[in-house]
Amino acid sequence: MRLRFDDSVEAFRSELREWLAANRPTPAAMAAEPSVSTGHAPEWARRWTRAMFDAGWLVPGWPPELGGRNAGPIETLVYMEELAKERVPRTTNVQGLGIVAPSILDYGTPEQVSAYAMPILRGEVTACLGMSEPGAGSDLAALSTRAVRDGDNFVINGQKVWTSGANYADFCYLFCRTDTSVPKHKGISIILVDMHTPGITVRPLPEIVHPEHPDLNEVFLTDVVVPASNLVGELNNGWAMANGSLAHERGMVWVSGVMNLEEALEKLLRDAPTFTARMDEAERVLAIDQVVQIAIDTMAARCLGYRGFAKLARGGSAPEQALMKLYASEVRQRLALVAAEIQGADAVEIGTVDPDGHHAIDEPQGTWLEQYFHSFANTISAGASEIQRNIIAERVLGLPRS
Amino acid sequence: MDFEFSDDQLDLRDNARRVLAAECPPSVVRSVYEGDDTAPQADLWAALVRLDWPAIGITEEHGGMGLGFLEVGIVVEELGRVAAPSPFLATVTQLMPLLSSAGAAEHLTRIADGSLTGTLAVGEHGRWDLAAVDTTARRAGTGWVLDGAKTHVLDGATAPEVAVVARLDGTSGIDGLGAFLVPSEAIAATPCTVMDPTMPLATLALDSVEVATDRVLLEPGDPRSPDALERAIHGATTAMALSTVATCRAIFETTLQYAKDREQFGRPIGSFQALKHRLADMYLAVERASSLAYFAALTIAEDDERRAVASSMAKSAAGDCQRLVVGDGLQLHGGIGFTWENDLHFLLKRAKSGDLLFGTAAFHRARLATLLGLTP
Numbered sequence: 001m002r003l004r005f006d007d008s009v010e011a012f013r014s015e016l017r018e019w020l021a022a023n024r025p026t027p028a029a030m031a032a033e034p035s036v037s038t039g040h041a042p043e044w045a046r047r048w049t050r051a052m053f054d055a056g057w058l059v060p061g062w063p064p065e066l067g068g069r070n071a072g073p074i075e076t077l078v079y080m081e082e083l084a085k086e087r088v089p090r091t092t093n094v095q096g097l098g099i100v101a102p103s104i105l106d107y108g109t110p111e112q113v114s115a116y117a118m119p120i121l122r123g124e125v126t127a128c129l130g131m132s133e134p135g136a137g138s139d140l141a142a143l144s145t146r147a148v149r150d151g152d153n154f155v156i157n158g159q160k161v162w163t164s165g166a167n168y169a170d171f172c173y174l175f176c177r178t179d180t181s182v183p184k185h186k187g188i189s190i191i192l193v194d195m196h197t198p199g200i201t202v203r204p205l206p207e208i209v210h211p212e213h214p215d216l217n218e219v220f221l222t223d224v225v226v227p228a229s230n231l232v233g234e235l236n237n238g239w240a241m242a243n244g245s246l247a248h249e250r251g252m253v254w255v256s257g258v259m260n261l262e263e264a265l266e267k268l269l270r271d272a273p274t275f276t277a278r279m280d281e282a283e284r285v286l287a288i289d290q291v292v293q294i295a296i297d298t299m300a301a302r303c304l305g306y307r308g309f310a311k312l313a314r315g316g317s318a319p320e321q322a323l324m325k326l327y328a329s330e331v332r333q334r335l336a337l338v339a340a341e342i343q344g345a346d347a348v349e350i351g352t353v354d355p356d357g358h359h360a361i362d363e364p365q366g367t368w369l370e371q372y373f374h375s376f377a378n379t380i381s382a383g384a385s386e387i388q389r390n391i392i393a394e395r396v397l398g399l400p401r402s
Numbered sequence: 403m404d405f406e407f408s409d410d411q412l413d414l415r416d417n418a419r420r421v422l423a424a425e426c427p428p429s430v431v432r433s434v435y436e437g438d439d440t441a442p443q444a445d446l447w448a449a450l451v452r453l454d455w456p457a458i459g460i461t462e463e464h465g466g467m468g469l470g471f472l473e474v475g476i477v478v479e480e481l482g483r484v485a486a487p488s489p490f491l492a493t494v495t496q497l498m499p500l501l502s503s504a505g506a507a508e509h510l511t512r513i514a515d516g517s518l519t520g521t522l523a524v525g526e527h528g529r530w531d532l533a534a535v536d537t538t539a540r541r542a543g544t545g546w547v548l549d550g551a552k553t554h555v556l557d558g559a560t561a562p563e564v565a566v567v568a569r570l571d572g573t574s575g576i577d578g579l580g581a582f583l584v585p586s587e588a589i590a591a592t593p594c595t596v597m598d599p600t601m602p603l604a605t606l607a608l609d610s611v612e613v614a615t616d617r618v619l620l621e622p623g624d625p626r627s628p629d630a631l632e633r634a635i636h637g638a639t640t641a642m643a644l645s646t647v648a649t650c651r652a653i654f655e656t657t658l659q660y661a662k663d664r665e666q667f668g669r670p671i672g673s674f675q676a677l678k679h680r681l682a683d684m685y686l687a688v689e690r691a692s693s694l695a696y697f698a699a700l701t702i703a704e705d706d707e708r709r710a711v712a713s714s715m716a717k718s719a720a721g722d723c724q725r726l727v728v729g730d731g732l733q734l735h736g737g738i739g740f741t742w743e744n745d746l747h748f749l750l751k752r753a754k755s756g757d758l759l760f761g762t763a764a765f766h767r768a769r770l771a772t773l774l775g776l777t778p
Contacts, residue, residue: 001411001472001696001703002700002703004704269776272776289767289768291774293767295715296715296718297690299694300690300715300719303693303696304689304693306405310405319689320693326682326686389678389679389683390675392682392685392686393681393682397682397685399661399672399673399678399681402675
């Protein structure tokens with residue numbers, strides 16, 4: 001155990017910082033053309049993703065031909081932290097780079113890699129992830145969007161919901177039912193669907209705060225014809241590929257969440273003296289105690305993340321990883337709630353969107369109360385907190401299934 | 403940066419666990435709770451001394467093993483896991499660091515060879531902050547005279563040597579603080595009747611206690627003394643956090659096993675979602691506190707400037723952890739955990755003691771409010 005980083009890691013950090021300082025898009029350029037959805041890549045974002053790809057900084061753990069430099073886990077961790085500090089995302093299409101492209105690289109054909117994965121890495125196209133349905137949320141395997149083979153094509157009918165970025169994405173990594181005669185987990189396949197294919201209708205679902213920039217969508221598919229060659233991996237093997245993502249970054253998905261938390265905490269610590277100035281001593285003590293608790297929670301999130309990372313980096317299993325999504329999202333929610341409550345009646349005022357307008361990238365922005373409502377995105381999506389507790393109880397603690 | 407133990411450290415942990423499984427089964431703890439027979443406790447300490455555990459954190463020049471705070475912490479955790487009745491915590495995590503900073507070679511050598519145990523008397527009036535120390539030290543001839551009273555001193559009635567924190571008359575805050583090594587014969591100790599006899603406490607009265615110059619550990623008025631004292635407190639606080647969280651982990655693991663074994667309504671009670679979610683939250687509380695305790699241990703081992711914040715966060719999280727785990731651990735055991743004959747209560751009471759010594763969660767949150775600049 002040690003706190004300090006090796007000199008070679010510090011050298012890596014310096015090289016990255018220098019490169020970022022010289023090449024990152026300016027805040028002014030980002031503000032001039034905000035990303036309004038995780039499927040939307042403004043011109044600056046496309047150029048930036050491409051620049052990172054060309055310089056081997058897009059996915060450092062990958063080889064140069066995939067936009068990396070064969071960096072090790074600790075360097076990748078440092079990379080994540082430095083990038084978050086810069087407040088500039090690798091891509092605005094987080095699900096494209098984080099899940100879709102790596103999955104196609106893992107399971108797709110060479111043609112799919114060159115037509116779909118590489119353009120994502122070069123910042124040329126964006127992707128969305130078609131998973132949830134009206135009848136399949138936490139119980140994702142119950143999905144019923146149907147793909148039926150018809151000659152050289154699949155014909156797809158059904159409906160997706162909560163599809164982030166579908167309103168701008170170029171294609172969808174779509175989970176479909178391809179066999180209804182087998183148990184639900186065994187009849188699911190993944191098909192790449194061009195979002196401009198006839199029969200697709202996208203209806204944005206404005207969110208409870210800042211409805212002017214919807215990221216979530218309903219996607220209706222009616223007799224959508226897709227070439228059979230767009231099947232990813234084996235037929236009916238989609239469920240096994242559902243968790244495919246950047247395997248070597250698996251121990252680090254928490255980093256951006258924790259950095260976001262730390263940034264929000266800094267803001268709370270800056271705001272607290274103003275918020276508590278109107279209070280009498282008794283109320284101030286209660287308010288400050290809540291802020292301190294959040295500060296402890298925030299440090300704990302980082303330490304938990306580091307602990308899980310250390311175990312994974314040695315090739316072991318890291319139960320801490322299962323805790324991170326649950327813990328970081330719930331702390332983020334408590335933080336915003338505490339801040340809004342301490343703020344008092346002023347908290348109800350509607351704020352303006354930050355000029356750099358990164359709705360989709362989940363930065364601390366908006367008023368505290370807006371942040372509180374927005375924080376439910378992370379306690380509900382990608383396995384709600386209740387599902388996370390089931391997963392921890394059953395898979396980590398080994399408790400019997402109900 | 404690495405938040406996992408090295409192979410050597412993991413070996414130390416495994417060895418310590420093996421040793422304690424043999425030398426400190428629940429029957430030893432029970433003997434302390436129930437009997438007047440002090441032999442099992444003495445045998446345990448003799449075994450730990452044979453294994454050189456007291457020497458772990460002492461430099462080789464003083465007859466120690468030359469390992470660091472992390473290794474001491476590993477042993478503290480293992481002792482906490484089994485609620486071991488042992489002078490280790492007070493001697494090695496509370497007294498020893500002060501002897502080290504004072505360069506008290508003779509005493510360090512005796513701790514390393516197991517012939518000396520001791521403790522640290524810092525708390526007064528039920529408070530743990532150094533600023534609350536009222537015990538005074540005044541010069542008299544070539545030596546010093548101490549007057550005051552200490553509360554909740556771990557092993558305070560049995561430790562042969564006590565490091566007493568005192569201040570120059572007329573000083574306040576941390577200015578003017580120092581520490582003296584006082585033999586127990588010079589102190590009037592009143593043992594407390596405590597719920598957890600594995601963490602025995604005493605109230606100490608110092609009534610014009612004369613201390614020779616060679617027993618000054620940190621001289622009052624020396625500008626280096628307050629800092630050395632604060633470092634010692636950070637270490638003792640972090641060790642208490644490590645101990646408490648380890649006890650909580652043992653409670654959690656015992657409760658988890660019980661939830662898998664105990665059947666009602668024809669199935670294990672751990673298959674009910676109401677219990678699953680509580681066990682998941684207990685697990686999270688243990689890992690949260692454990693991670694913060696390791697972070698604090700690292701700041702102490704590496705003399706990182708964040709050690710004040712980190713040790714208070716660790717102790718606060720340990721307090722939060724025991725609050726949840728003690729309550730839910732007992733509740734989920736049902737009636738069996740409520741009985742004297744079940745061993746669970748040794749752990750429950752140990753965790754509570756650990757929370758109360760060196761500051762509760764709320765005490766450390768109040769400290770943090772100052773350290774984070776939220777209160778003046």
